[in-house]
Amino acid sequence: MAKKNDWVRIHRNVLEPEQRTGKLPEDTKQVPLEMWVKGRLQNDTAEIGDEVTIVTSVGRTEHGKLIEVNPCYELNYGAFVPEILEMENRLRSALFGGDQA
Amino acid sequence: MINGMIVDKSYQAVTGRKGEIINKAMGVDYSKYERDGIVFDYEALMNDTGYTLEDHIRIQREHNVGNTPVFELKNLTALARKYAAPGKGARIFVKDEASNPAGSFKERRAAASVYHAKKMGYKGVIAATSGNYGAAVASQAAMQGLKCIIVQECYDSKASGQPEIIEKARKCEALGAEVLQLSVGPELFYEVLMMLEETGYFNASLYSAFGIGGVETLGWELGHQFMDRYGRHPDVVVCANAGGGNLTGTARGLIKAGCPAQVVAASVDLKGLSMASDKQFNRKSFTTAHTGFGVPYATDPDHSDVPRSAARPLRYMDRYVTVKQGEVFYITEALATLEGMEKGPAGNTSLAAAFSLAQEMDQDQIIVAQETEYTGAGKHIQPQLAFARQNGIELLFGNPEDEIPGTNIVFPADPGLLKARDADLDHMRASLIRRQASHAAGPITDADVAYLVEETKSNEAFVRKVLETL
Numbered sequence: 001m002a003k004k005n006d007w008v009r010i011h012r013n014v015l016e017p018e019q020r021t022g023k024l025p026e027d028t029k030q031v032p033l034e035m036w037v038k039g040r041l042q043n044d045t046a047e048i049g050d051e052v053t054i055v056t057s058v059g060r061t062e063h064g065k066l067i068e069v070n071p072c073y074e075l076n077y078g079a080f081v082p083e084i085l086e087m088e089n090r091l092r093s094a095l096f097g098g099d100q101a
Numbered sequence: 102m103i104n105g106m107i108v109d110k111s112y113q114a115v116t117g118r119k120g121e122i123i124n125k126a127m128g129v130d131y132s133k134y135e136r137d138g139i140v141f142d143y144e145a146l147m148n149d150t151g152y153t154l155e156d157h158i159r160i161q162r163e164h165n166v167g168n169t170p171v172f173e174l175k176n177l178t179a180l181a182r183k184y185a186a187p188g189k190g191a192r193i194f195v196k197d198e199a200s201n202p203a204g205s206f207k208e209r210r211a212a213a214s215v216y217h218a219k220k221m222g223y224k225g226v227i228a229a230t231s232g233n234y235g236a237a238v239a240s241q242a243a244m245q246g247l248k249c250i251i252v253q254e255c256y257d258s259k260a261s262g263q264p265e266i267i268e269k270a271r272k273c274e275a276l277g278a279e280v281l282q283l284s285v286g287p288e289l290f291y292e293v294l295m296m297l298e299e300t301g302y303f304n305a306s307l308y309s310a311f312g313i314g315g316v317e318t319l320g321w322e323l324g325h326q327f328m329d330r331y332g333r334h335p336d337v338v339v340c341a342n343a344g345g346g347n348l349t350g351t352a353r354g355l356i357k358a359g360c361p362a363q364v365v366a367a368s369v370d371l372k373g374l375s376m377a378s379d380k381q382f383n384r385k386s387f388t389t390a391h392t393g394f395g396v397p398y399a400t401d402p403d404h405s406d407v408p409r410s411a412a413r414p415l416r417y418m419d420r421y422v423t424v425k426q427g428e429v430f431y432i433t434e435a436l437a438t439l440e441g442m443e444k445g446p447a448g449n450t451s452l453a454a455a456f457s458l459a460q461e462m463d464q465d466q467i468i469v470a471q472e473t474e475y476t477g478a479g480k481h482i483q484p485q486l487a488f489a490r491q492n493g494i495e496l497l498f499g500n501p502e503d504e505i506p507g508t509n510i511v512f513p514a515d516p517g518l519l520k521a522r523d524a525d526l527d528h529m530r531a532s533l534i535r536r537q538a539s540h541a542a543g544p545i546t547d548a549d550v551a552y553l554v555e556e557t558k559s560n561e562a563f564v565r566k567v568l569e570t571l
Contacts, residue, residue: 014283019112020281020288024287027379030379031284032284033283033292035282037279037282044411074138077484078484079487079490081496088434090498090514092438092439095179
């Protein structure tokens, strides 16, 4: 459960598929234009999935469905890519010759 | 609510108010640059900002932007010479724009916009960008004490986001900005208009005259750095090209520094991938500096978030080359392993092209890749290639000529296979001429023709020949 002033992330559809512009590829026309933004929860309490109001870091009021409380960054350097080591080996031997790996 | 009236926020209503919203959000009345016929007075727009090159230099110095070092890449030069004809293989240099506070040349574009916004009394700035420009605006806003909203195109309809863009969101938030993330679609500009209307903030457009004027310092520095250190100008300057601002500003700065270098545009070849397609969004491995932006913005500069773009690359481009995704990843790895510089991949688009173009040039000539960008989790060859593989893209060694965007990424099996390929610049020039001529209300005049010559860095015979095909 989230409480008032918790840092949260919300989601909302800005345009439903039928409201989108005409100049889109077919696949994009089938889906809504979605939005995600973070801010401080204004409701006294809320559960994930509830419609809530937030105030963003610049002080703007936004509304949408609560999807995350204390949202964190999960980006990283990804899975190992062996081709990168192979590029390194090839480049070093191309420049310096011999077994530079 | 504005002035007690209910505001219609439908797509049609908001985009219909575009001129009025932009006027209020920038203090620029673009209609005053329109002349008779199809002519638009570009230099008047550029000169009307009130900021000269000297002002941009001062504002940037005051906010820790610019004056970045130039490095000679001796090992990459040596490697290029192994694949060049005898006597060929120009010296390759890079301008380390990653050493700007937010990690890219884009801060040159942001500094004056934020400075001007503050001077004019705006409380905050808004920019529509998924790239380094967001971090640049956020950084300058933090430094100059304004609020900042960055609007990003970030996710597909499965909420899967490009790692590079997610990193940019993190960085913008780290610098105090609100980041509004959207799914795929050109209606991003609609959202920006709504934000501008709601907040009354300044539109720190990538395509404003403040932004492009700011990049002039990059070209100006290049001109002077080479004269000071080597007593001569560079022969070729390669600029990554997407929206066209990097090339436009750099070329204008080179001219102001009296540097006659050839200006070459380089874009990553993403032919066949639709930029507005939900399903193809995550099948590309570059989110900027690619042909999906580079070609449409060159041939039709005026389809951005301002009525008239200050980024008009065809006015300054001597040549346009493309490189493949696999080639840019490869040169990024080469820069790390042979030169000891770990940088972000997109910023190395011009370096990939320079590595190939150097091989056409004499050994005593100089070619410059005019930028690098920062790197980090998400925005690095490792996560970007891991993400590509996760999205079903095949990674292989071979001839990059065989790369199919969205299907595979082909790393050169040996360095000699990395090739900058010429794009058809005359075709792009003709496309711009046809598009602008089609807006003419009456017959095309001599003044229109002269304007089109300037717009395309071509000549009267070329323009008239294209007009005959209409």
